[in-house]
Amino acid sequence: MMYCIGLLILALGIILNTKTGLGVSPIISIPYSISKIWNINLGNATMCIYILCVAGQAVLRGKKFHLFDLLQIPMSIIFSRIINIFNDMIVINCNNLIINLLLLAAAIMLTGIGAYITVKMKIVPNAADGLTQALSERIKKGLGLAKNITDISCVIITIIIGLVCAGKIVGIGLGTLAAVIGVGRAIALTNMLFEKKMIVLVE
Structure with missing residues (x-):
């Protein structure tokens, strides 16, 4: 149950980050740019990139890559469907920088909490x-x-895709830099506040 809650929070944080208009988080920047340039469903683009991430793990781990690791593929399919649901549900049209910055802060915090729960x-x-x-x-x-x-x-990959295929940078901005710095801090804060409770829950 907690794992599923973590996935929901993580997906919500990622989508909120894209809705601020200030730039998306690094790991979602590639599928986001692909979805914008070629008008492809964001969830489907995310699923394809995540499957490539699993393939990357197989290359990096070699013989240490286990069949259990392949479960990340069906998990990626489920996660991409959740992203689609939130992407369709959440519509934000706001040009107020202060509000968008507050939304960005909330998105980063939710992404950190979601990532922390799923890993733990x-x-x-x-x-x-x-x-x-x-x-x-x-x-x-x-x-x-x-x-x-x-x-x-x-x-870097996102910038190259944007410049080569669209003639401009797509999806990279202040929110991207904030996510690079902030998500790790959000995970650390969540760990500091809830580590003992998570250990008890897992055990």
Whole structure:
């Protein structure tokens, strides 16, 4: 139940981030730019990118990649459907910078909380988080550095896709930078406040 709640909160945070108009979070920036440039459903684009994340894990882990890790694919399909639901439900047309910044702060906090819950439940990781973890194991560095590498790579790929295919940068902005910095802090804050309760719940 907590895992499902975490997925809902994570999807809500991601969609709120896209609705502010200030730039989307790094990991969703690639499917977001694809959906905008070629008018493709955001959930479907996200699902395809997440499946590529699972393939990336298989390459990085090699023989250490297990069949259990493939469960991230059906999880990605479910997650992409949730994203579609929230994307259709939430309509925000606001040109007030202060309100949009408040929405961005809420989006970052929700994304951090959702990511924290899904990881702590130790069931099936989000495909993007799984890729970050696989990269961390491969380069033998901390998750923080691996997360930075993943985020920066996503931003660079998004910029290239936008410039080559649309002649402009799509989806990258203040909200992207805020998400790079803020989501990690939101996860740390959530961990500080609820770590003991989560440990008890998991056990």
